Amino acid sequence: MQIGKGHAVRNVILTLVVFTLSTNAGGIMSARSNAATTESRNKSIVEASFKAWSDGTGSPYNLLTDDATWTIVGRSAASKTYHGREAFMREVIHPFNARMREPLKPAIRRIYTDGDTVIVFFDARGTARDGKPYINTYAWFLDMRDGRVTAASAFFDSLEFNELWTRVTPLGAK
Numbered sequence: 001m002q003i004g005k006g007h008a009v010r011n012v013i014l015t016l017v018v019f020t021l022s023t024n025a026g027g028i029m030s031a032r033s034n035a036a037t038t039e040s041r042n043k044s045i046v047e048a049s050f051k052a053w054s055d056g057t058g059s060p061y062n063l064l065t066d067d068a069t070w071t072i073v074g075r076s077a078a079s080k081t082y083h084g085r086e087a088f089m090r091e092v093i094h095p096f097n098a099r100m101r102e103p104l105k106p107a108i109r110r111i112y113t114d115g116d117t118v119i120v121f122f123d124a125r126g127t128a129r130d131g132k133p134y135i136n137t138y139a140w141f142l143d144m145r146d147g148r149v150t151a152a153s154a155f156f157d158s159l160e161f162n163e164l165w166t167r168v169t170p171l172g173a174k
Helices: 002-055 085-097 158-167
Strands: 064-072 081-083 100-114 117-128 133-145 148-156
Touching (some): 002 100, 002 117, 002 133, 081 085, 085 100, 100 133, 133 158, 148 158
Antiparallel strands (some): 064 081, 100 117, 117 133, 133 148
16 A cells, blocks of 8 residues: 555656646746847837937937936046936037037947847947048947836947047037
8 A cells, every 4th residue: 555655646746846847837938938029129129219310310319218327338538327318418419419510320230139138239420520530339238128228338439439529529519
């Protein structure tokens, strides 16, 4: 009798283990599927914002939440963390655009996703108010939530940026 009970207990345990593993595997597969869907959606949203930027009909800055942080890494004249979309736009983007005769046009080299993060590696070029070209290469790490950017870290050639920033006075500056 003991042998039979041992087999029955093992069978129950084995059944529970198989059930648990299959249930968790389904959950894992579902989580992976959801993550892939989120990554794909975020990538599409960012690509569309870059297309609009290139076409002159929008910009990726429209994706920023009001309380987003934007960190410019390195030693450029604008390197620091900006708290809030308005601060970043007021202190960096508007003064930058006021130095340009022809706006920047981006060209994505590569775009990657990892969970809620979209990484965009791109070149951008435009013409400054003094007629000289501005050409730079960027890498942006964009943390996304619900299709919006909540935090960003930006890397670029600080020497090129600083040269423009100091050489060209923004339109409307006194």
